[in-house]
Amino acid sequence: MKHSHDLTTGPLALHYRKLAVPAAIGMVFSTLYNVVDVFFAGLIGTDAQAGLAISFQAFFIFVTVGFGLSAAMTALVGNAIGRKDDDEASRIALQGVSFAGLSAMILLVAAFVFAPSLLTLISTDGAYRDAGLRYMMILILSLPSFVIAYGLNGILQASGDTVSMQRALIGAFFVNLGLNPVLVFGIPPIFDGFGFNGIAAATVISQSGVMLYIARQVWRCGLCRTDKLRALIPDLVIYRLIFIQLLPTTFTMLVMFSAGFIVQIYLKEFGPAAVAAYGVALRVEQLFLLPVFGLTGALLPIASQNFGAGEAARVRETLFTCWKFGWIFMCIACPILFFAAPLLMRSFTPDPAVIDIGVSYLRVDGFILPIYMMLFAINSFLQALKKPIWTLVIGIYRQAFGVAFFSYLYAFVFGFGVIGVWFGIATSVLSGLILSLLLAHYASKPLIGGLFMRPRQTS
Numbered sequence: 001m002k003h004s005h006d007l008t009t010g011p012l013a014l015h016y017r018k019l020a021v022p023a024a025i026g027m028v029f030s031t032l033y034n035v036v037d038v039f040f041a042g043l044i045g046t047d048a049q050a051g052l053a054i055s056f057q058a059f060f061i062f063v064t065v066g067f068g069l070s071a072a073m074t075a076l077v078g079n080a081i082g083r084k085d086d087d088e089a090s091r092i093a094l095q096g097v098s099f100a101g102l103s104a105m106i107l108l109v110a111a112f113v114f115a116p117s118l119l120t121l122i123s124t125d126g127a128y129r130d131a132g133l134r135y136m137m138i139l140i141l142s143l144p145s146f147v148i149a150y151g152l153n154g155i156l157q158a159s160g161d162t163v164s165m166q167r168a169l170i171g172a173f174f175v176n177l178g179l180n181p182v183l184v185f186g187i188p189p190i191f192d193g194f195g196f197n198g199i200a201a202a203t204v205i206s207q208s209g210v211m212l213y214i215a216r217q218v219w220r221c222g223l224c225r226t227d228k229l230r231a232l233i234p235d236l237v238i239y240r241l242i243f244i245q246l247l248p249t250t251f252t253m254l255v256m257f258s259a260g261f262i263v264q265i266y267l268k269e270f271g272p273a274a275v276a277a278y279g280v281a282l283r284v285e286q287l288f289l290l291p292v293f294g295l296t297g298a299l300l301p302i303a304s305q306n307f308g309a310g311e312a313a314r315v316r317e318t319l320f321t322c323w324k325f326g327w328i329f330m331c332i333a334c335p336i337l338f339f340a341a342p343l344l345m346r347s348f349t350p351d352p353a354v355i356d357i358g359v360s361y362l363r364v365d366g367f368i369l370p371i372y373m374m375l376f377a378i379n380s381f382l383q384a385l386k387k388p389i390w391t392l393v394i395g396i397y398r399q400a401f402g403v404a405f406f407s408y409l410y411a412f413v414f415g416f417g418v419i420g421v422w423f424g425i426a427t428s429v430l431s432g433l434i435l436s437l438l439l440a441h442y443a444s445k446p447l448i449g450g451l452f453m454r455p456r457q458t459s
Contacts, residue, residue: 005160008309024294026166029173031286051132053279058118066150068250073154082308093223095238100151104144138200145211164217168210175206248388252395259399277357291329296376303384312448326373338366364422402428
């Protein structure tokens with residue numbers, strides 16, 4: 001197998017550096033990609049920014065299958081690599097390729113049917129909903145590219161390759177940066193541009209490039225090398241394994257995005273400025289979570305290979321190492337986010353109402369970023385142990401019940417207004433961490449001795 005890295009030996013810090021740094025750099029450009037979209041939407045107006053915010057929430061409901069497939073392929077292929085079973089790893093990888101293509105086509109049809117209803121649910125009638133709907137109908141064309149690219153990247157991550165996606169995301173950022181002004185404003189007098197819809201068209205083009213590049217890298221890694229097309233014919237046994245691993249993670253992501261829906265439903269009561277502020281603030285938040293995304297993304301393949309190799313103590317150490325590095329990053333990021341929030345919001349919008357609401361979110365958020373880091377790490381840890389069902393339980397509490405209950409309590413019962421929604425999110429995150437620690441210890445105890453005790457030595 002070409003380009004496969006053994007993560008079961010050597011210092012964990014070295015493996016984190018090898019995997020997390022490229023992943024974090026890739027996420028930098030992925031977030032900057034979204035920042036470019038927000039910036040050009042801001043040049044058009046507040047309605048465009050609000051339309052972008054609601055479209056983002058609705059679109060990624062469908063992309064959650066890609067996230068789940070990526071985690072499933074990393075865990076299943078990573079476990080097989082850890083056992084040194086290259087044939088099994090190759091079989092699972094090839095079936096993952098066909099699974100990704102089939103699911104992408106089904107999701108494309110579903111998105112065209114259900115997307116308008118989703119946008120209606122989280123918005124009020126007006127210009128920003130109309131703009132969001134037109135934008136969404138073009139953006140849906142990029143859905144197969146997202147799902148297939150995420151699924152195939154799970155194969156690369158399992159073999160220790162996070163550099164390929166990094167390069168793809170860097171390339172996509174520069175393509176998007178070049179296409180946005182052209183497709184939005186045109187090239188007078190040659191081309192008038194598509195306005196707000198041009199941002200969606202740029203995404204379709206750039207994400208297609210990401211998918212093609214990742215597919216090329218998967219072919220080159222050796223796991224999917226075959227001259228027999230029948231290797232891609234669905235094997236129901238392996239499809240079932242993929243589906244079992246994918247389903248809880250996908251539902252977890254659905255629950256996560258449902259939290260965004262709940263927030264948008266509450267925020268629409270406070271007008272388009274609140275909706276736009278939340279969309280902009282989320283992009284700013286992502287910038288400060290980039291090291292976390294890199295670290296927790298690296299945790300999954302490292303823990304998966306070590307679990308497959310039977311290295312229980314090393315699996316546990318992988319989680320604690322991730323937390324250690326994560327706290328170091330957060331101690332730097334949180335104060336910057338708190339004090340620089342006004343400047344950051346003004347970089348994306350001149351609307352004073354949007355700025356004020358966004359600043360209030362970011363300042364509350366600055367206190368809970370380390371908790372997000374610990375939660376993301378626990379999710380990757382449970383996926384590596386092939387226990388993603390517990391991530392779903394955690395997600396249902398934190399991102400569905402918690403956000404809905406606490407946000408409503410603070411915003412409407414106690415009358416805190418918009419900032420009550422932010423307090424509700426914070427309360428659900430803090431209480432969710434306590435639940436996550438308890439469930440992670442319970443789920444891992446029969447497998448590696450739990451989070452907080454050494455596994456028993458066998459004679």
